[in-house]
Amino acid sequence: MLRKWIHRALKGASLTTALFVFQACYGTPPSVDMMGGDPGDVPALTAPEDSPEEAPSLEEISTPADETLPNP
Amino acid sequence: MIGTLLHRAFRANETAVHELNYLFWECTTRCNLHCRHCGSDCFAAGSDADMPLEDFLRAFDTIPAAERARPFTVVLTGGEPLLRPDLAEIGAALRSRGAGWGIVSNGWLYDAGMHQRLVAAGLGALTISLDGLEASHDWMRGRQGSFARALKGISVAATDPRINFDVVTCVHRRNLGELESLYGLLSGIGVRQWRIFTIIPIGRAARDPELQLSDAEFRGLMEFIKGKRQEKGSGGGMKVTFSCEGYLGAYERQVRDNPYFCHAGINIASVLIDGRICACPNIDRDAFSQGSIYRDDFYQVWQERFRPFRDRRWTRRGPCADCKVWRDCLGGGMHNWHGACEAVLNCHWAKTLAGK
Numbered sequence: 001m002l003r004k005w006i007h008r009a010l011k012g013a014s015l016t017t018a019l020f021v022f023q024a025c026y027g028t029p030p031s032v033d034m035m036g037g038d039p040g041d042v043p044a045l046t047a048p049e050d051s052p053e054e055a056p057s058l059e060e061i062s063t064p065a066d067e068t069l070p071n072p
Numbered sequence: 073m074i075g076t077l078l079h080r081a082f083r084a085n086e087t088a089v090h091e092l093n094y095l096f097w098e099c100t101t102r103c104n105l106h107c108r109h110c111g112s113d114c115f116a117a118g119s120d121a122d123m124p125l126e127d128f129l130r131a132f133d134t135i136p137a138a139e140r141a142r143p144f145t146v147v148l149t150g151g152e153p154l155l156r157p158d159l160a161e162i163g164a165a166l167r168s169r170g171a172g173w174g175i176v177s178n179g180w181l182y183d184a185g186m187h188q189r190l191v192a193a194g195l196g197a198l199t200i201s202l203d204g205l206e207a208s209h210d211w212m213r214g215r216q217g218s219f220a221r222a223l224k225g226i227s228v229a230a231t232d233p234r235i236n237f238d239v240v241t242c243v244h245r246r247n248l249g250e251l252e253s254l255y256g257l258l259s260g261i262g263v264r265q266w267r268i269f270t271i272i273p274i275g276r277a278a279r280d281p282e283l284q285l286s287d288a289e290f291r292g293l294m295e296f297i298k299g300k301r302q303e304k305g306s307g308g309g310m311k312v313t314f315s316c317e318g319y320l321g322a323y324e325r326q327v328r329d330n331p332y333f334c335h336a337g338i339n340i341a342s343v344l345i346d347g348r349i350c351a352c353p354n355i356d357r358d359a360f361s362q363g364s365i366y367r368d369d370f371y372q373v374w375q376e377r378f379r380p381f382r383d384r385r386w387t388r389r390g391p392c393a394d395c396k397v398w399r400d401c402l403g404g405g406m407h408n409w410h411g412a413c414e415a416v417l418n419c420h421w422a423k424t425l426a427g428k
Binding site: 026027028029030031032048049050055056057058061062063 | 084087094096143145147149171172173174175176196197198199234235236237238240265269340352353354359360361362363377379380382383384385386388399402413
C-alpha cells in the first residue's frame with residue numbers, strides 16, 4: 001500500500017479535469033455533472049521531447065496494421 | 073515564459089499519467105445528411121452495421137471501476153447518433169456505470185420530444201452543428217431544410233441548465249462573411265457557448281477548395297473570435313472559442329480558454345464502428361488505430377499502446393523538422409496527419425504569420 005502511494009506521488013496525477021476542463025475537437029463539452037476532479041500530487045516534469053535519447057521513428061512506435069479483423 | 077514552461081510541465085505530466093476521461097463511441101455510420109466536409113465519409117445506409125451496445129459495454133467494462141469514478145464523459149458520434157433507436161438504453165447503461173455522456177448531432181431529429189427522452193436517460197452534454205445561415209448551412213449539409221431543423225434543436229437545448237450545450241460551426245469561404253449574423257442569431261436564442269473550427273482537407277473536404285480558408289481569411293477569423301471574446305469580457309453575451317485543432321502562437325490566449333494541447337491518446341480514446349481503438353474519430357484510423365475491441369482488452373490497449381500519441385517526436389518532419397515553435401505545437405493536432413504522414417496537413421501557426 002505504501003509503495004502504491006509513493007508510486008502515485010512520484011508519477012503524479014492527472015490535473016486535466018481539475019485545472020483544465022477540456023473538450024475534444026469534434027466532441028461535446030464535458031457532461032454537466034462531470035465537471036471537476038481531484039487535484040494532482042507531485043507532477044512529472046519531463047516529457048518525451050526532453051529526452052536526450054534519439055527520437056523513435058513513427059514506424060518503430062506504431063501498432064502494426066491489422067491484416068484481418070475478427071468478425072464482430 | 074513562465075506560463076509556457078508551466079504548461080509544458082503540465083502537458084508532460086498529463087502525458088505520463090494519461091488518465092482516460094473522454095471516450096468517443098462511433099456508434100453508427102448511418103446518416104440522414106450528406107455533408108460536404110464529412111471526414112467519416114458516411115452514407116445513408118452506413119457501410120458498417122451499428123455496433124451492438126453490448127459490444128461497446130464489454131470494452132467499456134475493461135476500464136476499472138475506480139477509473140470510471142473520476143469525471144468521465146462518453147460521447148456518441150457517427151454518422152448521426154440520433155438514428156440509433158436505443159439511445160435511452162445506452163444512456164441508462166452508461167449512467168449505471170458512473171459515466172456521463174453526450175451526443176454530437178446535426179440536429180435534424182432533435183426536437184422537444186427527443187430532448188425530453190435523452191435528458192431523462194441522463195444526457196449531460198450536447199453539441200449541434202450549424203454551418204452558416206440558411207443557404208450556406210443547407211449547401212454544406214447537402215439537404216434542404218437542415219438549417220431549420222438544426223435551429224429548432226438548438227432552440228430546444230440551448231437554455232436547459234441540465235445539459236452542457238454548445239453549437240459548433242465549421243468556417244469556410246462561403247460562410248466566413250456570415251459570422252456576425254450567426255453570432256446575433258445564436259446569442260438571441262440563448263446559446264451560451266459557440267465553438268468554431270476550420271476544415272482540414274480529409275474525406276470529402278479534400279476535394280473541395282471552397283472549404284479551405286486562405287491565410288488572410290484565417291487571420292480574419294482569429295480577429296473575429298478575439299473581438300467577441302473581448303466583448304464577452306466586458307459583459308457581452310455568448311462565449312466564442314476556437315477549437316483545439318492547432319497551435320496559434322500569439323492568438324493562443326486570445327481565442328481559447330486554455331493553451332493549445334492536443335489530448336488525443338492522452339486523455340481521449342475512441343471505439344470506432346468496426347471495433348478499432350483509436351483517439352478522436354477524425355484521426356486517420358488506418359495509420360493510428362491501436363487495436364480492436366474484438367481482439368484486445370480495451371483498457372490494456374489504452375495503458376500500454378498509444379505511443380505515437382504520447383511521444384510526438386516523430387512529427388519532426390517536413391515543415392515541422394526545424395520549426396522554432398515545435399515544443400509548444402508538437403506537430404499540431406493528430407488529425408492533421410494522414411496517410412504516409414510526410415508532413416502536417418495544416419500549420420495553423422504559419423497561417424497566423426503569413427503576410428506579416
